[in-house]
């Protein structure tokens with residue numbers, strides 16, 4: 001489903017103007033990373049996609065559904081949102097119950113629910129912990145439960161809000177694997193991240209926000225190559241990208257492979 005955001009403004013009831021005119025189109029099946037300094041409006045923006053927040057002005061369309069007119073329950077069929085803080089999302093006594101809650105709520109039949117739960121737990125490598133209470137896991141593994149509980153809803157749009165924060169390298173690789181699998185399945189994935197290497201290695205399109213507005217939006221290679229503009233929102237391009245620039249490589253490189261092939265050419 002296509003996402004169309006037009007001139008979106010949002011002011012929190014306390015008076016903070018968090019979004020100041022964001023316009024954006026994301027096509028079905030795109031994989032997008034969203035970066036920007038703390039408080040730049042990333043979470044506020046994605047919370048508009050499933051109707052958790054309503055525009056102060058402007059509009060958000062999911063396919064042809066206007067989030068101002070469609071109830072949150074209807075948007076939940078299409079948009080899954082993994083919270084920045086899993087403790088805001090998890091409330092069941094076992095991992096199995098937690099991951100089954102979403103698909104049950106969407107009204108799927110029992111056998112479909114079981115196969116969705118099994119698939120999601122398998123993807124995040126938690127199949128053997130079904131009966132564990134999520135709160136007996138470390139916060140980093142609770143994030144994986146939160147991720148599974150959204151994957152199991154099989155929505156066409158999946159939003160991950162800082163999935164890699166606080167994760168060790170093994171879990172970051174697991175999350176990259178999940179993103180790759182969702183890409184294969186044709187899902188739209190929007191990932192907010194402060195991990196610029198994760199962003200460079202796993203996403204083709206990067207959107208940088210600054211002070212409630214879009215600063216840059218385009219192919220990762222082009223956005224990450226604009227270090228001076230990114231600095232306005234306190235984002236440093238990946239180390240290899242910066243090194244490539246200092247070496248005078250003609251192409252902006254994002255990872256080791258691109259770096260090595262640019263060196264040889």
Ligand SMILES: Nc1ncnc2c1ncn2[C@@H]1O[C@H](COP(=O)(O)OP(=O)(O)OP(=O)(O)O)[C@@H](O)[C@H]1O
Pocket residue numbers: 012013014016017018036037038039040041042043044045084
């Ligand atoms: N519930 C709230 N009430 C009032 N202001 C808020 C609320 N949530 C966020 N804000 C403010 O809105 C602005 C945007 O916040 P938001 O959480 O969207 O940023 P973010 O880019 O996700 O930041 P982070 O990287 O820290 O998660 C900030 O100034 C923040 O302080």
Ligand SMILES: [Mg+2]
Pocket residue numbers: 042043044084161
């Ligand atoms: Mg945030």
